[in-house]
Amino acid sequence: xxxxxxxxxxxxxxxxxxxxxxxxxxxxxxxxxxxxxxxxxxxxxxxxxxxxxxxxxxxxxxxxxxxxxxxxxxxxxxxxxxxxxxxxxxxxxxxxxxxxxxxxxxxxxxxxxxxxxxxxxxxxxxxxxxxxxxxxxxxxxxxxxxxxxxxxxxxxxxxxxxxxxxxxxxxxxxxxxxxxxxxxxxxxxxxxxxxxxxxxxxxxxxxxxxxxxxxxxxxxxxxxxxxxxxxxxxxxxxxxxxxxxxxxxxxxxxxxxxxxxxxxxxxxxxxxxxxxxxxxxxxxxxxxxxxxxxxxxxxxxxxxxxxxxxxxxxxxxxxx
Amino acid sequence: xxxxxxxxxxxxxxxxxxxxxxxxxxxxxxxxxxxxxxxxxxxxxxxxxxxxxxxxxxxxxxxxxxxxxxxxxxxxxxxxxxxxxxxxxxxxxxxxxxxxxxxxxxxxxxxxxxxxxxxxxxxxxxxxxxxxxxxxxxxxxxxxxxxxxxxxxxxxxxxxxxxxxxxxxxxxxxxxxxxxxxxxxxxxxxxxxxxxxxxxxxxxxxxxxxxxxxxxxxxxxxxxxxxxxxxxxxxxxxxxxxxxxxxxxxxxxxxxxxxxxxxxxxxxxxxxxxxxxxxxxxxxxxxxxxxxxxxxxxxxxxxxxxxxxxxxxxxxxxxxxxxxxxxxxxxxxx
Numbered sequence: 001x002x003x004x005x006x007x008x009x010x011x012x013x014x015x016x017x018x019x020x021x022x023x024x025x026x027x028x029x030x031x032x033x034x035x036x037x038x039x040x041x042x043x044x045x046x047x048x049x050x051x052x053x054x055x056x057x058x059x060x061x062x063x064x065x066x067x068x069x070x071x072x073x074x075x076x077x078x079x080x081x082x083x084x085x086x087x088x089x090x091x092x093x094x095x096x097x098x099x100x101x102x103x104x105x106x107x108x109x110x111x112x113x114x115x116x117x118x119x120x121x122x123x124x125x126x127x128x129x130x131x132x133x134x135x136x137x138x139x140x141x142x143x144x145x146x147x148x149x150x151x152x153x154x155x156x157x158x159x160x161x162x163x164x165x166x167x168x169x170x171x172x173x174x175x176x177x178x179x180x181x182x183x184x185x186x187x188x189x190x191x192x193x194x195x196x197x198x199x200x201x202x203x204x205x206x207x208x209x210x211x212x213x214x215x216x217x218x219x220x221x222x223x224x225x226x227x228x229x230x231x232x233x234x235x236x237x238x239x240x241x242x243x244x245x246x247x248x249x250x251x252x253x254x255x256x257x258x259x260x261x262x263x264x265x266x267x268x269x270x271x272x273x274x275x276x277x278x279x280x281x282x283x284x285x286x287x288x289x290x291x292x293x294x295x296x297x298x299x300x301x302x303x304x305x306x307x308x309x310x311x312x313x314x315x316x317x318x319x320x
Numbered sequence: 321x322x323x324x325x326x327x328x329x330x331x332x333x334x335x336x337x338x339x340x341x342x343x344x345x346x347x348x349x350x351x352x353x354x355x356x357x358x359x360x361x362x363x364x365x366x367x368x369x370x371x372x373x374x375x376x377x378x379x380x381x382x383x384x385x386x387x388x389x390x391x392x393x394x395x396x397x398x399x400x401x402x403x404x405x406x407x408x409x410x411x412x413x414x415x416x417x418x419x420x421x422x423x424x425x426x427x428x429x430x431x432x433x434x435x436x437x438x439x440x441x442x443x444x445x446x447x448x449x450x451x452x453x454x455x456x457x458x459x460x461x462x463x464x465x466x467x468x469x470x471x472x473x474x475x476x477x478x479x480x481x482x483x484x485x486x487x488x489x490x491x492x493x494x495x496x497x498x499x500x501x502x503x504x505x506x507x508x509x510x511x512x513x514x515x516x517x518x519x520x521x522x523x524x525x526x527x528x529x530x531x532x533x534x535x536x537x538x539x540x541x542x543x544x545x546x547x548x549x550x551x552x553x554x555x556x557x558x559x560x561x562x563x564x565x566x567x568x569x570x571x572x573x574x575x576x577x578x579x580x581x582x583x584x585x586x587x588x589x590x591x592x593x594x595x596x597x598x599x600x601x602x603x604x605x606x607x608x609x610x611x612x613x614x615x616x617x618x619x620x621x622x623x624x625x626x627x628x629x630x631x632x633x634x635x636x637x638x639x640x641x642x643x644x645x646x647x648x649x650x651x652x653x654x
Contacts, residue, residue: 068479069502136523144528166472166528168513251477251514262513268477272516275378276479276505278404283380 088174097185132247348382348395397481438493477514538633611654
């Protein structure tokens, strides 16, 4: 009896769909807000950069000049710096993050897992400017005196590792960003690996696979798409990283083949120059850099979605 | 519930009661922020009925906000351009407050005391002088042992009044610099690395053997960085100090609107890389009460505030300039 009455209290009057409809509207409203926000941000950036768009046109995108004194502006070195530093970061952080996640879900003894997870989550809580300061005073001198010297010595035949070593450089920025996006990539990869059904592993073991083969054919291939998604989320953060990057990248708007050379990113130049920009065209150009950054981020994400779609689905493993 | 409401109402009432104290808002340059903060807190003791709120958002922001009249006064490290000044709805005065020097710091083994002159410094920052044992540097430093090391140039990456003063100086002493680079809060640097803020530049200079960079004098003092003596217009090597900056101000030519540059000033004891900073105040104040308080504060700052400047490594205005600036303050209508 009592059970029946509770159920009837919990359920709305039969036939009343009002809560359903209200919830649907509320949820759609919330979802639309995000779309509207993006459109508004884009519009505001466009409105703020009209003058420079009119003056420089599409040439803004491939001009290499950035001269506030002559009022001549171009975005190419900044686009280059943003893309290269983010890609470097991914190259370092994805293998490291996925390997850490594999270790945590498959290999680490239970006792070790929680402390390592905590350490990684703490890394995510460190503010960007702290990474920057650590970068200037500890990482850069070490890179300059040891790692870079070694790289130049062993791989110096590649144009990537030639030229004078200052410490602050594109590579230093890539390393700092890699450290900063490592937590997000590791956490998401871990969740994805955990969601791989145990049946997969057991089936592989049953076929006589070694541990490495189990990881390769049962776990990694099953989780491939999800891991790619984790990398994309990391890339999203890397593209917009500002403070720490500007402290270690050298802030020089140039396109250099060497990773030891200083560079500059879109987010950094906006943060650096916006406060003191006085001429209208200068401010407009900084706004346009913001618009370019938004466009670059969207393009990279769309590209990633296309790549994700073209990947074969996460079906059951094929045994030849 | 009712109780809560009454509490809220009471809180709101007491909040409006507290704001009977007048609040004057200002925004702009970061370079003088330390001395302004000091002035505001000292002035609070003199006149508790008014309090000042200053946002160090940068000179560009300060100019924009005073033009839009969203603040009661602006502040800028560089004089406003004619173009921007023309946008002002009414006459906008530049009121000079204090001056500061830019020190040229370096990182050389053994920390030799260097002497430099304008053309050499311009050559280094243009990238035409690339080694520390270059004859141009050696000629100025007969006693110092100069190593055969590459010069690593470090400049500010963020737009700043410090860069403005530095590039203004280089434009004065080097025609090459003037035509190729010019002066501004941000310029297109021919060579070198960009560091964010004084701390970023000083950090990179400290970390990089063979580096040279420029920082505010106050910053160089507080962090015990080595800095070069600069040859001034009279041909004498001068150490940057508060006194040598005030000497530069005293010998600079100052036009009626106070939009002046004091780099490479002619005085024999003047340090050449120095600049002043301004408050931006409308000649006719819209709000009578606020205008009155603002003028009273400015008079106090000239009478009592200037002497606080040296303790924070800012140079006070010399008497002659002070007298002219005070007349300008007294002419503000409210």
